[in-house]
Amino acid sequence: MAQTVYLLSPPTPTRSFSMLPLPSPSPSIARLPRRRPLPPSVPQYKPLRLPACRASATPTPQPDLGLVASENGASSRSVAAIDVDAVTEAELKENGFRSTRRTKLVCTIGPATCGAEQLEALAIGGMNVARVNMCHGTHEWHRQVIRQVRQLNEEKGFAVAVMMDTEGSEIHMGDLGGSASAKAEDGEIWTFSVRAFDSPLPERTIHANYDGFAEDVQEGDELLVDGGMVRFEVIEKIGPDVKCRCTDPGLLLPRANLTFWRNGVVVRERNAMLPTISSKDWLDIDFGIAEGVDFIAVSFVKSAEVINHLKSYIAARCHDREISVIAKIESIDSLKNLEEIIRASDGAMVARGDLGAQIPLEQVPAAQHRIVTVCRQLNKPVIVASQLLDSMIEYPTPTRAEVADVSEAVRQRADALMLSGESAMGQYPDKALAVLRSVSLRIERWWREEKRHEEMELPDIASSFSDKISEEICNSAAKMANNLGVDAVFVYTKDGDMASLLSRCRPDCPIFAFTSTTSVRRRLNLQWGLIPFRLGLSDDMESNLNRTFALLKARGMIQSGDLVIALSDMLQSIQVMNVP
Template identity: 45%
Template sequence: MSKIVCTIGPNTCDIESIERLAETGMDIVRLNMSHGTHDWHRTVIYNAREVNAKGRFNLGILLDTKGPEVRSGDLKAPIKVKRGQKFIWTIRKDVETFDDFTVDVSYDDFVNDVHIGDTLLVDGGMCSFLCTEVTGTDVVSECVDGGTLTSRRHLNVRGKSASLPAITAKDWEDIKFGMEMNVDFYALSFVKHEDDVATLRDYLRENNSKALVLSKIESADAVKRLQPILEVSDGAMVARGDLGAEIPIEDVPLVQDQIVNINRALRKPTIVATHMLESMITYPTPTRAEVADITEAVRQGADATMLSGETANGSYPYKALHVMVTVAESVVSQDSALSENDLFSPVLRSQESNLQDPRLDLAYGASTMASRLNVAAIVVFTRVGTYAKLVASTRPRCPIIAFTPDGDLVRRLTLFWGVKPIQLDFSTDPEETVSRAVELLVEKGLTSTGDTIVITSDMLVKDNNTVNTIQVRTVH
């Protein structure tokens, strides 16, 4: 029911590996544009689509922008820093080499963003430094937590976001590449304001792209504007690594819960990402805390969880994915024990958006009927996907089979909780469409003779008229 996003990397980019990931439980392929060339990513997309062409899977493609990152410069050799050591971060460009405890920074306004007393974090906290002095070109700091500094490390200032545009020149080139390749989702990194999201959505629509824009919540600025950002977005990704570097780490689970709750009220999907099974990059079994982390994300009602380095370059990509699938399925299988949990009940009407689709009551009705009748599936017929998303938002206790004639929409629906999208051309005769759909369900092994199914739609009528309907049928 809960979906899984897998980052593709050198270990998993060939057709056989992508197919194996799909067989294990991957729903969406993530392309991390911080790494790799367009040619490399193009090959991954072609490979994923070849897997789709075999007819067993409908993998969605998610392009994750690099965003406006601040990074340290190149080093000739790693630098070991100890607590109490003085360390200088510089924007000087007129020096070819620096002393052993000075490193350049890629962002010229770094000296304006950082102030005395600020905490600098390297790679989310692998090392940390306290700013003690700022000059026109240098940020002088004292090491608080020691470690080894290597080239091109990501830098954050605790509690602050860099004064950089949300969409960089590189991001625009990557977005245009995504449009050329007809990707299904864009994850927009380091969103700080709802206007950042609106800019990208408007650009996509002007260029006839229906791809969904997911805001990555990973900055202190974004946390301050969660509601307006999520209202403008098509969904969200909780990017907990950078988020934990910009806000107090103890606040990250609370913000994650807040994002999921807001999106559930808005009927929009949420992906929970970063460090889900980090230990399995190196080890074949997860920690108990990681298992609890996945469980919490699923119980909160997130539509999807995500693997990053675990599947991109880890030693055990398939084992990591299997663990995530198994844990998520275990949570859902204990439905009866967790029936009071919000995951398995509708969002309270008092929490919902004021702007309600009138079809929402029908979606609730279908979900409630499916639960009481213990049906095999809810079958939805949709042309634009809205109806399937509404049914998914009610979190029914059975699969949602969404039939649509739009092949691109099939892939976009892969992100939504419990939805299994299938492409089917609709007939002008609604009964013929239903009959063909049921035959296809039996053929694919999704239902059997004697099963009860709930069918719901607002378009199963002749003469271009629409009538909201819920039907209960027995598969013959």
């Protein structure tokens, strides 16, 4: 039978990158001691060890991936190759299908992790998406990080996606005149001012980046730094200066964000009128498009309108690939307009850091649950972010409460968990990632063993008859997969939609998603349960299947007799079969 095989692109020349210069002096992590210091005898964190699943073992990357590494490290792909990374391959070989991790992991890259070796260690440790936060660092710094991630993908077969996170029009402190931090003590009087200062700053003075700051605050207001890590009370306004008394002492970090509260609610005056995407953000977005990022996360989204605007802006500039737009839910307005925002976006982030400064902290868990649920129903990937393992910025062991928080996000079946300071500037980025990985594996496994299938009602979301068919196929295939106890579902997908629809059903078995496009493969890497492969696809499903079986069997990733369900968005079919 005739078959069209789309050949792989020619080998890409390699570049070598040296360690990145740090954008600012490496932050000394002189934070406040954890309130209840660990007794010296507390054992170091040991990843949970599962009997049948060597989840905690870091698989050794193996060179032969159908990627032939030449002497200078350049890679050339053999024509019959399938793109998969060494870590996935090793996990599949060692642990089998059932034990692969379903929850995806996002790491914020910062001074602690911007070197090539550190990035590779994160990729080996399970990082699916690298996030760069445009609040910090220069374009040159971010460019180096993005290019190093791309090089890692090209040379080692990883599919680590890059997410750019905009600064947004938040109110934040200035740079502390070059100091890494400043300590505010109980009762001290500090001045927050919109005036520009030369460094060093006058003593106990903080610059606020928002011109209307002094006009908008009132005496008696409560000023929260970094979502409440440090608190002040406004005692006097003198022109552009606002004098405040420290009520909750703590460490002030450069560019920490500022919110003020009056009578128990957050004050949203003129700053609520500032554009969600500032002129600086548009420049950053142009930069992100030029550098080929996979996701743009938009800070402080208030309505669906801004998402639609950004999506058409991107569509007009990127003709050959897509960039997914992720709405960060971190303000009262974003909660009010949650459904329409999520419908307009390609995914969402529960940005608990700022959210916890805008609504009472005790409301954050319910908000998280609602956001995760709505995203799942509307088939949009959702990331749970901020302070998951905050104490691991300084300590090699998480608190029990942190492990419980991570477990809850996994139990809710969020698509992804995110590290912020833990990986950007913490002392134990790899250990923090290992904790996310082993807790995810353990909870996912417990969930399956207990047969706690999701009871969640998934509403119809298709917008056309053809989409409706895909949706029904995926719902049925996921149900069949659970009932038959199949080893894996294989989905052949051009643009990833069918893989997403399957992921939405959260089946018990992993989903092998085969796509012919490298950028689709990277974007699928954010979604729950998907193991994305890049493979030249033909229009003939039978030949695709036979090639996949041959390639995966040759590498020991599947075996004869394994039971799989295969779906294709080209044929809109379901097949159940044993691997020949």
